[in-house]
Amino acid sequence: MTWSLELTDESAAPVGVLGGRSTYPAPSLTRRCVCCDVATGDAFALDPSFGSEQSAGQLRIPLCAACADHVPHSNLLDVAVSTGLGLGAVVLALGLFYLAIQPRDAWVILRVGAGLALVSAAPWAARHARVRSLAARGHHGRFSLTVGPGKCWIRTNNPRLRDELLAAHGERIRLARK
Numbered sequence: 327m328t329w330s331l332e333l334t335d336e337s338a339a340p341v342g343v344l345g346g347r348s349t350y351p352a353p354s355l356t357r358r359c360v361c362c363d364v365a366t367g368d369a370f371a372l373d374p375s376f377g378s379e380q381s382a383g384q385l386r387i388p389l390c391a392a393c394a395d396h397v398p399h400s401n402l403l404d405v406a407v408s409t410g411l412g413l414g415a416v417v418l419a420l421g422l423f424y425l426a427i428q429p430r431d432a433w434v435i436l437r438v439g440a441g442l443a444l445v446s447a448a449p450w451a452a453r454h455a456r457v458r459s460l461a462a463r464g465h466h467g468r469f470s471l472t473v474g475p476g477k478c479w480i481r482t483n484n485p486r487l488r489d490e491l492l493a494a495h496g497e498r499i500r501l502a503r504k
């Protein structure tokens with residue numbers, strides 16, 4: 327199961343600047359690996375502002391050396407997959423629209439749309455399979471962090487991390503959805 331936590335925090339020390347306008351709250355993380363829970367001094371730097379005009383500054387995410395290769399260090403893949411899927415959906419909708427008017431052209435468009443969606447979903451499916459096989463060995467390989475003005479969303483399948491964040495931020499954090 328993957329949880330999504332929404333952190334709203336205007337009072338605590340905010341991190342960075344998004345588009346020159348606003349800040350986002352930094353989650354309070356311990357020194358335990360976000361994936362396998364071991365105590366570690368290792369961490370990776372995550373800049374969650376990908377896609378905005380300006381760097382939001384980096385967060386240090388605790389991740390042990392053994393887990394370094396199976397936890398994504400940026401939201402790049404998520405952004406690419408959702409962009410590709412969105413584009414595929416638009417092309418498919420266009421194809422369906424033309425189906426009534428120009429059936430021959432419509433099939434070409436539908437094929438392109440389906441291809442786009444499949445190509446975009448492939449890396450996501452591969453990672454999903456990887457996360458499942460790692461879970462059997464006590465790893466929680468699903469971790470992502472996105473930010474908006476005054477907000478920070480943490481997605482994780484690690485119940486220890488979820489409970490720690492809920493305890494650390496009290497009423498400023500909530501489970502956004504399961």
Ligand SMILES: [Zn+2]
Pocket residue numbers: 359360361362363364389390391392393
């Ligand atoms: Zn680890």
Ligand SMILES: [Zn+2]
Pocket residue numbers: 361362392393396460465466467
């Ligand atoms: Zn791991």
